[in-house]
Amino acid sequence: xxxxxxxxxxxxxxxxxxxxxxxxxxxxxxxxxxxxxxxxxxxxxxxxxxxxxxxxxxxxxxxxxxxxxxxxxxxxxxxxxxxxxxxxxxxxxxxxxxxxxxxxxxxxxxxxxxxxxxxxxxxxxxxxxxxxxxxxxxxxxxxxxxxxxxxxxxxxxxxxxxxxxxxxxxxxxxxxxxxxxxxxxxxxxxxxxxxxxxxxxxxxxxxxxxxxxxxxxxxxxxxxxxxxxxxxxxxxxxxxxxxxxxxxxxxxxxxxxxxxxxxxxxxxxxxxxxxxxxxxxxxxxxxxxxxxx
Amino acid sequence: xxxxxxxxxxxxxxxxxxxxxxxxxxxxxxxxxxxxxxxxxxxxxxxxxxxxxxxxxxxxxxxxxxxxxxxxxxxxxxxxxxxxxxxxxxxxxxxxxxxxxxxxxxxxxxxxxxxxxxxxxxxxxxxxxxxxxxxxxxxxxxxxxxxxxxxxxxxxxxxxxxxxxxxxxxxxxxxxxxxxxxxxxxxxxxxxxxxxxxxxxxxxxxxxxxxxxxxxxxxxxxxxxxxxxxxxxxxxxxxxxxxxxxxxxxxxxxxxxxxx
Amino acid sequence: xxxxxxxxxxxxxxxxxxxxxxxxxxxxxxxxxxxxxxxxxxxxxxxxxxxxxxxxxxxxxxxxxxxxxxxxxxxxxxxxxxxxxxxxxxxxxxxxxxxxxxxxxxxxxxxxxxxxxxxxxxxxxxxxxxxxxxxxxxxxxxxxxxxxxxxxxxxxxxxxxxxxxxxxxxxxxxxxxxxxxxxxxxxxxxxxxxxxxxxxxxxxxxxxxxxxxxxxxxxxxxxxxxxxxxxxxxxxxxxxxxxxxxxxxxxxxxxxxxxxxxxxxxxxxxxxxxxxxxxxxxxxxxxxxxxxxxxxxxxxxxxxxxxxxxxxxxxxxxxxxxxxxxxxxxxxxxxxxxxxxxxxxxx
Numbered sequence: 001x002x003x004x005x006x007x008x009x010x011x012x013x014x015x016x017x018x019x020x021x022x023x024x025x026x027x028x029x030x031x032x033x034x035x036x037x038x039x040x041x042x043x044x045x046x047x048x049x050x051x052x053x054x055x056x057x058x059x060x061x062x063x064x065x066x067x068x069x070x071x072x073x074x075x076x077x078x079x080x081x082x083x084x085x086x087x088x089x090x091x092x093x094x095x096x097x098x099x100x101x102x103x104x105x106x107x108x109x110x111x112x113x114x115x116x117x118x119x120x121x122x123x124x125x126x127x128x129x130x131x132x133x134x135x136x137x138x139x140x141x142x143x144x145x146x147x148x149x150x151x152x153x154x155x156x157x158x159x160x161x162x163x164x165x166x167x168x169x170x171x172x173x174x175x176x177x178x179x180x181x182x183x184x185x186x187x188x189x190x191x192x193x194x195x196x197x198x199x200x201x202x203x204x205x206x207x208x209x210x211x212x213x214x215x216x217x218x219x220x221x222x223x224x225x226x227x228x229x230x231x232x233x234x235x236x237x238x239x240x241x242x243x244x245x246x247x248x249x250x251x252x253x254x255x256x257x258x259x260x261x262x263x264x265x266x267x268x269x270x271x272x273x274x275x276x277x278x279x280x281x282x283x284x285x286x287x288x289x290x291x292x293x
Numbered sequence: 294x295x296x297x298x299x300x301x302x303x304x305x306x307x308x309x310x311x312x313x314x315x316x317x318x319x320x321x322x323x324x325x326x327x328x329x330x331x332x333x334x335x336x337x338x339x340x341x342x343x344x345x346x347x348x349x350x351x352x353x354x355x356x357x358x359x360x361x362x363x364x365x366x367x368x369x370x371x372x373x374x375x376x377x378x379x380x381x382x383x384x385x386x387x388x389x390x391x392x393x394x395x396x397x398x399x400x401x402x403x404x405x406x407x408x409x410x411x412x413x414x415x416x417x418x419x420x421x422x423x424x425x426x427x428x429x430x431x432x433x434x435x436x437x438x439x440x441x442x443x444x445x446x447x448x449x450x451x452x453x454x455x456x457x458x459x460x461x462x463x464x465x466x467x468x469x470x471x472x473x474x475x476x477x478x479x480x481x482x483x484x485x486x487x488x489x490x491x492x493x494x495x496x497x498x499x500x501x502x503x504x505x506x507x508x509x510x511x512x513x514x515x516x517x518x519x520x521x522x523x524x525x526x527x528x529x530x531x532x533x534x535x536x537x538x539x540x541x542x543x544x545x546x547x548x549x550x551x552x553x
Numbered sequence: 554x555x556x557x558x559x560x561x562x563x564x565x566x567x568x569x570x571x572x573x574x575x576x577x578x579x580x581x582x583x584x585x586x587x588x589x590x591x592x593x594x595x596x597x598x599x600x601x602x603x604x605x606x607x608x609x610x611x612x613x614x615x616x617x618x619x620x621x622x623x624x625x626x627x628x629x630x631x632x633x634x635x636x637x638x639x640x641x642x643x644x645x646x647x648x649x650x651x652x653x654x655x656x657x658x659x660x661x662x663x664x665x666x667x668x669x670x671x672x673x674x675x676x677x678x679x680x681x682x683x684x685x686x687x688x689x690x691x692x693x694x695x696x697x698x699x700x701x702x703x704x705x706x707x708x709x710x711x712x713x714x715x716x717x718x719x720x721x722x723x724x725x726x727x728x729x730x731x732x733x734x735x736x737x738x739x740x741x742x743x744x745x746x747x748x749x750x751x752x753x754x755x756x757x758x759x760x761x762x763x764x765x766x767x768x769x770x771x772x773x774x775x776x777x778x779x780x781x782x783x784x785x786x787x788x789x790x791x792x793x794x795x796x797x798x799x800x801x802x803x804x805x806x807x808x809x810x811x812x813x814x815x816x817x818x819x820x821x822x823x824x825x826x827x828x829x830x831x832x833x834x835x836x837x838x839x840x841x842x843x844x845x846x847x848x849x850x851x852x853x854x855x856x857x858x859x860x861x862x863x864x865x866x867x868x869x870x871x872x873x874x875x876x877x878x879x880x881x882x883x884x885x886x887x888x889x890x891x892x893x894x895x896x897x898x899x900x
Contacts, residue, residue, distance in 0.1 A: 017604075017605075017606070018448070018449050018452030018453070018603070018604055018623065018624045018625070019445055019448045019449055019452065020458075021458055022458075026365055029357060029360065029361050029365070030361050030365050030367055032357060032361075033354075033357055033358045033360075033361035033362070034361075034367070034373065036354055036357075036358065037358060037373050037376060037377070038373075039402070040425065040426055040429060041376045041377070041379045041380070041429070042373075042376060043395065043401065043402070044383075044388065044391040044392060044395060044426070045376075045379065045383070045391075047391050047394055047395050047401065048387060048391050051391070051394055112306070115309075117480075117483070117484075118483040118484075118487075118533065118537070119309075119487060119530065120486065120487025120488070120489065120506075120507045120510075120526075120529060121385075121487060121488075121489055121490070121507070122487065122489045122507035122508075122510050122511060122526075123312070123487065123507070123510070123526045123529065123530065126312060126510055126514065126522055126523065126526050127308030127309060127311055127312045127526075128308060129514060129519070129522075130308070130311045130312055130315040130519060130522075130523055131307070131308055131311045133519065135517070135519060136311070136315075136519070137311050137314070137315070162308070216381070216382075219381075219382050219384075222384070223383070223384025223385065223386070223387070224384070224385075225384060225385045225386040225389075225489065225490030226385070226487075226488075226489035226490050226507065229489070229490075229511070230510075230511060230514060242384075243384050243385070243386035243387075243490065244386075246386045246387065246390060247386055247494075250390050250494065255394075258390055259390065259391075259394075262384075262386070262387040262390060262391070265383075265384045265386075265387050266383060266384075266387050268384075269379065269382035269383040269384065269387070270382070272382045273375060273376075273378055273379060273382045274375075276375075276378065276382070277375040277378075444635070444637060446633045446634075446635060446637035447637045447638075447639065449604050449624075449631070449633070449637065450631065450633060450637040450638075450639075450699075450702075451639075451650070451654075452604070452623075452624045452625055453602060453603075453604070453624050453625070453629060453630070453631040453703070454625075454650055454651035454654065454702065454703075454705075454706055455625045455628075455651055455654055455655060455706055456625065456650070456651075456654040457625070457654070460654045464650075464654070465639055468641040469640065469641060548641075
């Protein structure tokens with residue numbers, strides 16, 4: 001039927017294993033994937049820095065040290081410094097409530113937490129304008145009191161909180177759910193108070209997930225554009241965050257300056273990515289449950 | 294728990310309700326006129342159509358990338374795997390101006406496409422490119438773990454039964470990763486529909502042609518047509534809701550074997 | 554079909570899974586590959602199937618070299634340890650898979666496929682389950698679907714990897730009997746891998762005992778159990794007492810009895826099965842005194858642990874009736890006499 005191939009002692013021309021594709025197919029698929037990723041991910045990243053430094057180092061430094069740019073950096077840091085801790089507290093509360101207790105409407109709550117992920121950032125900004133704008137639902141009541149929310153810093157903070165609040169809660173819910181209630185019930189049975197239980201048992205178990213969530217939350221808070229753009233009013237030096245400053249510079253054809261500020265945000269993104277990756281490599285098992293989002 | 298619910302209603306529910314209320318603020322007639330305005334329709338068509346095309350591209354490329362990252366060893370694989378999350382980490386405005394610079398006529402990529410008669414920047418094609426970029430991680434990240442957990446024996450079983458490698462991939466592996474891929478598709482789609490920052494720079498923003506729906510909201514706002522802006526927002530939400538419902542149904546069907 | 558394995562060797566990163574191995578499996582035989590984990594039994598089975606390829610050596614099917622043939626061309630039915638059913642397909646679709654992926658020219662008609670699947674469902678006693686999904690079946694049912702799926706392509710040989718490993722004790726027993734009957738009816742050359750000696754002895758025509766990638770012994774179950782070729786086989790199959798002995802000229806004393814040392818003088822280790830030691834109240838010629846340390850009733854057998862002077866403890870097993878006659882309890886002094894001893898001189 002089939003010719004004898006080789007004497008027993010010789011090394012055999014090993015046939016292809018059943019679960020493998022041909023060399024050509026593997027090579028082709030790998031090439032396509034690598035080119036796609038290089039073109040769509042790595043190339044843009046390189047381009048940011050190349051464009052930023054195109055006009056030279058001095059221009060780059062000048063663009064960043066320019067007063068409006070510094071104001072934008074300050075505002076961005078301020079917004080993140082408010083939004084991240086607020087969402088940290090909320091994320092812990094929400095994930096704890098969802099993972100450890102059963103109550104009516106739980107699934108609705110989970111859906112709501114995800115909502116800002118599926119709503120356009122522009123809509124996330126729009127709702128605040130509709131609520132607090134001068135002809136909004138609540139605006140007319142606040143204006144006489146001298147409280148200005150939209151086109152001012154509070155609006156930017158609110159919009160940022162809105163778009164970033166799912167990050168921490170979503171990281172923590174699966175982690176806490178997975179850890180179950182036994183350890184905490186054990187702690188309570190040993191006489192620990194609710195706060196002690198939370199601080200000594202619950203928190204250490206989720207610390208890496210928490211860090212991971214904070215990281216993503218922070219990156220988004222500093223980089224948010226759409227929602228902030230709608231509520232900010234684009235007042236230079238006052239209500240301009242870094243992403244908005246980039247837009248203004250870009251639209252004024254100050255390309256090098258725009259990319260200079262952009263490179264700072266890209267660095268932030270890179271650092272986030274690196275820490276995130278390191279966390280995943282080191283605590284991969286702990287975080288595995290939350291990797292999909 | 295009480296805190297959670299209160300916070301959520303303050304931050305999510307009340308504002309969204311405000312939008313629905315406000316969309317009818319100038320009467321149903323105004324809502325209808327906005328909803329039937331050709332410019333609104335063109336913008337919605339671009340946002341939803343572009344998102345659909347981008348999500349489809351991401352579905353195919355995402356599965357391919359996930360496959361290669363899980364199955365084939367190659368130098369730099371871990372770095373490239375980590376880089377997949379870049380669109381999550383890179384602020385959208387940065388992505389927007391960078392993609393524009395790359396695909397403009399004199400950009401690194403654009404200069405090769407322009408002579409071929411393919412103009413990307415400032416056209417609907419550019420909108421799709423930006424949407425592919427921001428939706429790229431979703432399918433990869435949902436499919437990767439499923440593919441990594443896939444039992445090798447199942448593939449071997451198919452091979453012992455005489456299936457060719459292609460038959461094994463198409464009939465055995467693909468149906469198994471399809472539910473996860475559809476989840477990624479839905480997420481990528483939802484993200485692309487609402488995307489603003491990375492799209493507006495590359496879009497060109499020509500009314501009726503390359504103007505996306507979120508931009509139209511911003512424009513209406515700048516004209517102080519609040520109810521018009523809210524109306525576009527409501528239409529977007531409804532459209533996204535309907536499509537996601539459809540995708541959920543599709544998904545339930547694709548994994549029906551698990552529940553029955 | 555006759556399978557001939559000739560000088561096959563396979564390494565995994567320096568670990569010799571299969572080491573220069575020869576084996577002939579005859580037409581219609583049911584052969585067990587028995588060994589501890591890491592003994593290379595599964596690797597050998599996978600090499601026969603074409604799921605692994607040997608570094609050296611040949612696999613012949615009916616005398617034809619099949620070594621370079623891909624798994625799909627070998628027409629082997631393979632049943633995986635964890636069944637490896639296609640989760641997104643019904644039972645019917647699982648079984649029909651092998652027929653549906655055939656090249657168009659050889660593919661049976663729809664009606665023929667349905668008929669064949671129906672036959673197989675009857676054979677594995679799963680009529681009425683055709684439209685269920687694997688997740689809705691019990692472990693034993695999944696195993697039978699896996700078997701039906703493997704049989705659908707009319708294989709020339711059936712290979713089973715730990716076929717009962719993941720099942721409950723009772724299901725395992727039933728399925729074992731059923732498989733034995735099925736094999737008698739079909740006469741298909743079959744090889745299965747197991748680490749369970751009871752399973753191998755009950756089911757197989759011949760047992761291949763493997764260790765560290767090599768074959769320790771091949772033989773019929775009774776032969777393997779009664780006349781183990783070496784200490785490894787002795788220890789792997791059933792309970793055994795290891796009794797070190799001192800050689801005195803051409804004889805050795807083991808538990809009081811003298812045995813002739815054929816050609817190999819010197820010290821060594823004797824192996825005595827617990828059921829091959831006689832136990833009595835009174836001393837007899839060639840017996841040694843011992844003290845009952847513990848009595849365990851295990852149902853069909855009674856196990857007695859005994860302490861001996863100047864020797865390691867020994868285990869003896871008795872039928873319950875004999876134990877009642879003897880009436881021994883913890884602390885009693887008794888006398889032991891080995892009925893059958895295997896001697897392996899120290900190398």
